[in-house]
Every structure is written in structure tokens, then in C-alpha cells.
Amino acid sequence: xxxxxxxxxxxxxxxxxxxxxxxxxxxxxxxxxxxxxxxxxxxxxxxxxxxxxxxxxxxxxxxxxxxxxxxxxxxxxxxxxxxxxxxxxxxxxxxxxxxxxxxxxxxxxxxxxxxxxxxxxxxxxxxxxxxxxxxxxxxxxxxxxxxxxxxxxxxxxxxxxxxxxxxxxxxxxxxxxxxxxxxxxxxxxxxxxxxxxxxxxxxxxxxxxxxxxxxxxxxxxxxxxxxxxxxxxxxxxxxxxxxxxxxxxxxxxxxxxxxxxxxxxxxxxxxxxxxxxxxxxxxxxxxxxxxxxxxxxxxxxxxxxxxxxxxxxxxxxxxxxxxxxxxxxxxxxxxxxxx
Amino acid sequence: xxxxxxxxxxxxxxxxxxxxxxxxxxxxxxxxxxxxxxxxxxxxxxxxxxxxxxxxxxxxxxxxxxxxxxxxxxxxxxxxxxxxxxxxxxxxxxxxxxxxxxxxxxxxxxxxxxxxxxxxxxxxxxxxxxxxxxxxxxxxxxxxxxxxxxxxxxxxxxxxxxxxxxxxxxxxxxxxxxxxxxxxxxxxxxxxxxxxxxxxxxxxxxxxxxxxxxxxxxxxxxxxxxxxxxxxxxxxxxxxxxxxxxxxxxxxxxxxxxxxxxxxxxxxxxxxxxxxxxxxxxxxxxxxxxxxxxxxxxxxxxxxxxxxxxxxxxxxxxxxxxxxxxxxxxxxxxxxxxx
DNA sequence: TTGAAAGCGCTAACAG
DNA sequence: CTGTTAGCGCTTTCAA
Numbered sequence: 145x146x147x148x149x150x151x152x153x154x155x156x157x158x159x160x161x162x163x164x165x166x167x168x169x170x171x172x173x174x175x176x177x178x179x180x181x182x183x184x185x186x187x188x189x190x191x192x193x194x195x196x197x198x199x200x201x202x203x204x205x206x207x208x209x210x211x212x213x214x215x216x217x218x219x220x221x222x223x224x225x226x227x228x229x230x231x232x233x234x235x236x237x238x239x240x241x242x243x244x245x246x247x248x249x250x251x252x253x254x255x256x257x258x259x260x261x262x263x264x265x266x267x268x269x270x271x272x273x274x275x276x277x278x279x280x281x282x283x284x285x286x287x288x289x290x291x292x293x294x295x296x297x298x299x300x301x302x303x304x305x306x307x308x309x310x311x312x313x314x315x316x317x318x319x320x321x322x323x324x325x326x327x328x329x330x331x332x333x334x335x336x337x338x339x340x341x342x343x344x345x346x347x348x349x350x351x352x353x354x355x356x357x358x359x360x361x362x363x364x365x366x367x368x369x370x371x372x373x374x375x376x377x378x379x380x381x382x383x384x385x386x387x388x389x390x391x392x393x394x395x396x397x398x399x400x401x402x403x404x405x406x407x408x409x410x411x412x413x414x415x416x417x418x419x420x421x422x423x424x425x426x427x428x429x430x431x432x433x434x435x436x437x438x439x440x441x442x443x444x445x446x447x448x449x450x451x452x453x454x455x456x457x458x459x460x461x462x463x464x465x466x467x468x469x470x471x472x473x474x475x476x477x478x479x480x481x482x483x
Numbered sequence: 484x485x486x487x488x489x490x491x492x493x494x495x496x497x498x499x500x501x502x503x504x505x506x507x508x509x510x511x512x513x514x515x516x517x518x519x520x521x522x523x524x525x526x527x528x529x530x531x532x533x534x535x536x537x538x539x540x541x542x543x544x545x546x547x548x549x550x551x552x553x554x555x556x557x558x559x560x561x562x563x564x565x566x567x568x569x570x571x572x573x574x575x576x577x578x579x580x581x582x583x584x585x586x587x588x589x590x591x592x593x594x595x596x597x598x599x600x601x602x603x604x605x606x607x608x609x610x611x612x613x614x615x616x617x618x619x620x621x622x623x624x625x626x627x628x629x630x631x632x633x634x635x636x637x638x639x640x641x642x643x644x645x646x647x648x649x650x651x652x653x654x655x656x657x658x659x660x661x662x663x664x665x666x667x668x669x670x671x672x673x674x675x676x677x678x679x680x681x682x683x684x685x686x687x688x689x690x691x692x693x694x695x696x697x698x699x700x701x702x703x704x705x706x707x708x709x710x711x712x713x714x715x716x717x718x719x720x721x722x723x724x725x726x727x728x729x730x731x732x733x734x735x736x737x738x739x740x741x742x743x744x745x746x747x748x749x750x751x752x753x754x755x756x757x758x759x760x761x762x763x764x765x766x767x768x769x770x771x772x773x774x775x776x777x778x779x780x781x782x783x784x785x786x787x788x789x790x791x792x793x794x795x796x797x798x799x800x801x802x803x804x805x806x807x808x809x810x811x812x813x814x815x816x817x818x819x820x821x822x
Numbered sequence: 823t824t825g826a827a828a829g830c831g832c833t834a835a836c837a838g
Numbered sequence: 839c840t841g842t843t844a845g846c847g848c849t850t851t852c853a854a
Contacts, residue, residue: 148830150831172840173840177840193538193832195830196538197833199833214563217556227578236579238575238577366765401768423733489847500850503849507849516824532847536847538831540848
């Protein structure tokens with residue numbers, strides 16, 4: 145029923161190969177012929193079938209993106225970075241949320257491979273042997289994004305989470321805080337563990353040990369975190385933290401509010417540092433000091449790297465670590481000598 | 484190089500038709516044969532080529548989603564609703580951001596049709612004749628989601644934006660406010676216009692006219708809105724609004740902060756109502772009263788509707804209007820008799 | 823229950 | 839510069 149390349153060829157009085165050439169912008173077509181074919185394409189409303197093309201050419205111009213949850217601000221922003229670069233290179237994007245569920249991840253990877261994606265971007269999960277095996281039999285390049293792979297077996301684009309946490313905690317410790325709390329989503333997640341490692345390291349380097357009660361593990365939602373922090377702040381003053389490092393901005397905001405609810409002031413009584421520097425960091429009062437994770441760039445750089453692998457271009461590094469920094473705002477006290 | 488259905492057939496000593504039947508779960512295969520084939524599939528690590536299948540069967544199990552911006556909280560949440568239902572019906576999703584740019588939208592629609600998507604979900608834009616023409620030649624079902632189409636020509640899933648705005652503004656007016664401001668993103672966007680219509684209607688119904696200076700059009704970002712509101716609040720008291728209806732939660736939060744910056748109190752001096760009831764509404768103090776737009780459900784229902792069209796199942800209504808309501812929180816004063 | 827064979831719509835040598 | 843001819847890997851009649 146739909147118009148095919150064959151219909152166009154017949155009507156234009158040329159072979160389908162010529163039509164194919166016109167469609168694909170081959171220079172080897174006489175201008176007059178091209179014009180004629182183009183006219184017929186217009187008349188017939190011909191629209192090339194990308195599936196057939198994909199089968200014949202073995203190029204689908206599609207890449208697969210697997211992420212924990214597209215509705216999370218963090219991954220949505222990352223996805224946008226991926227999309228923009230993909231677009232620039234004429235790739236379309238197949239997106240699926242995995243809920244960081246291993247089985248779902250594996251099944252999604254399989255499904256994308258069946259669809260003959262030309263590359264896979266895998267975000268924010270944890271790799272085990274099954275993942276590795278699948279990726280290795282894939283025959284298409286894979287880039288991990290914002291994903292912890294201790295083995296560094298696959299190409300990846302990320303920030304140094306451990307170091308970022310280390311920097312944030314060091315900043316707080318160096319201001320003289322005796323008790324810096326760490327508010328985090330469950331520590332079984334690899335990204336949470338990386339931050340925890342940085343927290344521990346910053347303490348250790350100063351001859352301090354982790355005080356169990358200052359590490360607050362909670363579900364990564366505002367309401368839950370608020371309650372968890374309320375409990376911590378109800379402690380007597382000599383056990384209560386005077387600074388809080390939170391693993392996300394959402395957790396940090398919960399911390400800020402818990403402090404205020406306890407009748408204390410941010411930043412005068414308690415300083416708070418968040419993570420990710422999402423839009424919301426600037427939309428609360430006091431505005432949040434936050435570790436900047438360049439989400440859009442992570443996505444963009446990863447996608448660019450993937451195109452290089454697909455085109456077999458040389459790449460400088462398979463493990464790209466993007467810089468992080470701390471954006472200082474009002475949830476911490478002004479730094480001496482800061483602009 | 485990769486294993487094909489033919490390789491499996493040969494090795495299993497059956498025809499490729501039989502292998503195809505096994506893959507597709509056809510009941511017309513002797514159990515012993517099925518088992519043998521399955522074993523070979525396993526041994527060879529055979530993975531069906533979905534592109535070839537799509538070409539042969541004319542079914543790609545792919546649907547196309549076009550939205551203004553995947554990094555926006557609103558659309559990301561909507562996308563998640565779409566995804567979950569799509570998944571349930573074994574569809575994969577091709578997502579693209581259009582930036583609400585007409586040309587981009589048209590080109591994306593074309594590209595998705597070339598890819599033989601089995602249906603299209605079009606979110607949050609404005610339809611003109613070019614869109615309509617494309618959709619009509621598409622031969623695949625289209626569902627508009629959270630999209631204003633005055634002509635109601637295509638199936639759609641949405642809330643009654645005009646009515647929702649009307650309800651919010653009526654609520655404020657009925658509390659005795661003389662001056663209710665409307666803080667909105669640019670009014671050329673159809674969704675913004677719909678809310679504006681509700682604002683006007685609520686006023687008109689009470690014999691009031693729109694006061695130009697109370698309609699504040701701004702870019703839909705916190706910083707810009709904050710400035711715009713500051714200007715408005717700098718007005719002498721008799722021109723200053725005592726209530727603000729904002730077109731999004733982000734704008735509403737800017738309004739709250741502008742009021743506070745002006746040395747006034749929310750809700751005592753100025754009441755503020757937001758829109759969408761995104762997560763952030765509960766993450767600011769005072770917590771935001773907001774019009775609930777069920778984003779996840781909009782996506783889920785739309786996707787479900789699309790599957791019905793694809794399967795040619797009967798549908799009850801082509802214009803699904805989901806209910807909205809107002810979630811009352813602390814940015815408005817307590818209602819008399821409210822729980 | 824199984825197999826043979828004809829496409830699906832296009833690309834990509836190859837020949838001219 | 840253009841046409842011919844094989845496929846790409848699978849589904850789907852139609853027979854057997």
C-alpha cells in the first residue's frame with residue numbers, strides 16, 4: 145500500500161538504484177535526473193522505509209539508552225545531553241528505565257541488541273558478570289555513564305564521585321566542624337558507596353574515625369530524609385552534627401528543613417552541602433551549596449565518545465573523568481577571602 | 484557474521500520456518516522439536532534480528548514520543564508513565580525533544596514515520612495544518628498528550644487546563660482578594676493561553692476585568708520570574724496583588740520568594756497557588772498549594788489509548804479529560820471547615 | 823506438525 | 839552516470 149522506492153523508480157523512468165542514490169545524496173547522479181526523481185518523490189509523498197534500509201545496510205542509526213529512571217531530574221538532564229549530541233550525528237534514541245533492577249537491565253540490553261542499535265549508553269547502575277558478558281557479545285560499542293565500574297573494563301564518562309565527596313567533606317572539616325554527618329541513600333548502591341568512601345577518606349586523613357550515628361542512610365526522598373534527620377537532630381548537643389554532607393540536593397533540602405524545624409539556623413548552627421547542583425538548589429532559601437555534577441555534559445560527552453567508537457575514530461581516553469567543583473551558596477557560611 | 488535463524492535451523496535439522504515458530508511461541512510445534520531448537524538457540528547464542536522481523540512482519544513494536552524537553556520535570560514524569568505502559572505491552576520507545584519548535588516537530592514526526600513506528604504520542608505542542616497533514620498521511624494512530632488542539636481533531640489525553648486555572652483563580656477570588664496576579668510563561672504557548680482563559684473567565688464571572696499590570700509574562704525560569712515579581716511587588720500597596728496564581732510550581736516558588744524578599748509574608752500578606760504539583764511543591768517552605776496535574780497518569784492513559792488504536796480495539800472516548808484538583812498546603816491560608 | 827518459497831523495501835557491488 | 843542483481847534476516851502463505 146505505501147509508496148516504495150520501486151514506485152518512484154517506475155514513475156520517474158529510472159531504476160531503483162538511482163532513486164536510492166538520490167535519497168542518499170550520492171553525488172553520482174545527473175542534476176536533471178535528480179530533479180526528476182525528487183519531483184516524483186514529492187508527488188507521490190514517498191517516505192523511505194528506515195527499517196528496510198537498516199536491514200539492507202546494517203546501519204540503523206539508532207542508539208540504546210538504559211537508565212534507572214527517566215523521571216529523575218538527574219537522569220532526565222543527562223538524557224537531554226545525550227539526545228542533543230545524538231541528534232547532531234543523526235542518531236535516534238531508544239530509551240528505557242531499568243529502575244536499577246538487574247534483571248530489567250539485562251533484558252533491556254538484550255532487547256536493544258535485537259533491535260540492532262549501533263551503540264549502547266548504560267547509565268547509573270552496577271555492573272556484574274552478566275552485564276559484562278552481554279556487553280562483550282554485543283558487537284557494538286558500550287559506554288558507561290555516571291556508572292561505577294570498579295573494573296574499568298568498559299569505556300566510561302563520569303566524575304570522580306569519591307573525590308567529589310572527599311572535597312566536600314574536607315571543606316567542612318577544615319572549617320573546624322567536629323561532627324560532620326553524611327546523609328545518603330542506601331549504601332548498597334555503588335554511587336552511594338563511592339561517596340561514602342570519600343567521606344571516610346576525608347575523615348581518616350585528619351585522624352578521625354567514622355561515628356556510626358552520623359551516617360544516616362535513608363530512602364532518597366525528601367519526606368523520609370526529613371524524618372531521619374529529625375531523629376539525628378534530636379540528639380543532645382554534644383552528639384549532634386554541626387555540618388551535613390548530603391548525597392543529593394533533595395536530601396540536602398530535607399536536612400536544611402530538619403535543622404530549621406529543630407529551631408536551629410542554616411548556616412549559623414549547621415552548615416549543609418548538597419550534591420548534583422540541580423536547578424532546585426537555587427530555588428530554596430537559603431540557597432544550597434552543592435557539589436556540581438555536570439549532568440548535561442556527562443551525557444553529551446558520552447554520546448560523542450560513542451559516535452567515535454561507532455565510526456572507529458581514535459579516542460584519547462576510554463575513561464573520561466569530567467571535573468567537578470563546589471558551588472558555594474548560602475547554606476554554608478561565607479568563606480574567608482572568597483569573592 | 485552474527486548467528487541467523489538459518490544457522491539455527493541447519494544445526495537443529497529443521498527448517499527456518501520451524502525456528503521462526505519456536506521464537507514466536509507458535510503452538511504448532513511438537514514439544515520435542517521445540518526443545519531441540521531452543522537448545523541450539525542457547526548453544527549458538529542466537530538473538531533474533533528485530534529489524535528483519537520488522538520488515539517482514541510490518542510490525543516494529545516501536546512507538547514514537549515527541550515532547551518539548553525531556554529534561555523538564557513535567558515531561559520526564561509524563562514520559563515515565565508512557566514508558567511503563569508501553570513496556571507492559573511490549574513496545575519500545577523512541578523519544579525526541581522538540582523544544583516546542585515547529586520545524587523540529589515536523590521533522591521528528593517524519594523521521595519517526597520513516598522508522599515505521601506503530602503509533603505516535605505527541606506532547607505539549609501546538610498543532611497547525613502541517614502537523615495535521617503529516618498525521619493524517621501517517622497511517623498510524625496518533626494521540627496528543629497534554630496538548631492543546633482547539634479543533635479536537637485527533638485523539639487526546641489531557642486535563643481541562645482552562646477549567647483548572649478557573650478553579651484556582653476562583654478559589655482566590657472567593658476569599659475576597661481584590662487583586663489576583665497571574666504569573667505565566669509567555670502567552671503565545673497554547674497551554675499558557677488556556678490557563679489565561681481560565682483566569683479571565685473567573686474574573687469575568689465576578690464582574691471583574693483583567694488588570695493588565697497583574698498579568699506577568701515571563702520566561703518559565705525561577706530567576707527571571709523572581710525579577711519580574713520583584714518589580715510587581717515594588718508597586719504601592721493599593722496596586723500590589725494580595726494573591727498570585729502561577730502557571731507552574733517553579734514560577735510559584737519564585738513568587739513566594741519575591742514576596743518574602745519584599746518583606747511580606749506568605750500566606751499572611753500574599754497567598755500563592757502553583758501549578759502541576761511537582762515534587763518540589765512539598766520541598767519548599769511554606770509548602771506550596773498547587774493545582775494537581777496527574778502527569779504520570781496522563782502518559783500512562785495516553786499510551787494505553789494508543790495500544791487500543793493499534794490493536795483496533797474499541798475506545799470509549801477519543802478525548803480523554805483527566806480530573807484535576809487543588810492540593811492545599813501552607814502557601815495559602817487554611818480554608819474554613821477544611822480538614 | 824513441518825518445509826519450501828516468495829517476498830518485506832532497501833543497499834551495494836558490479837557492469838556497462 | 840545509470841541499471842541489474844543479489845541479498846539483508848525474518849515472516850508468512852501454501853502444500854505436504
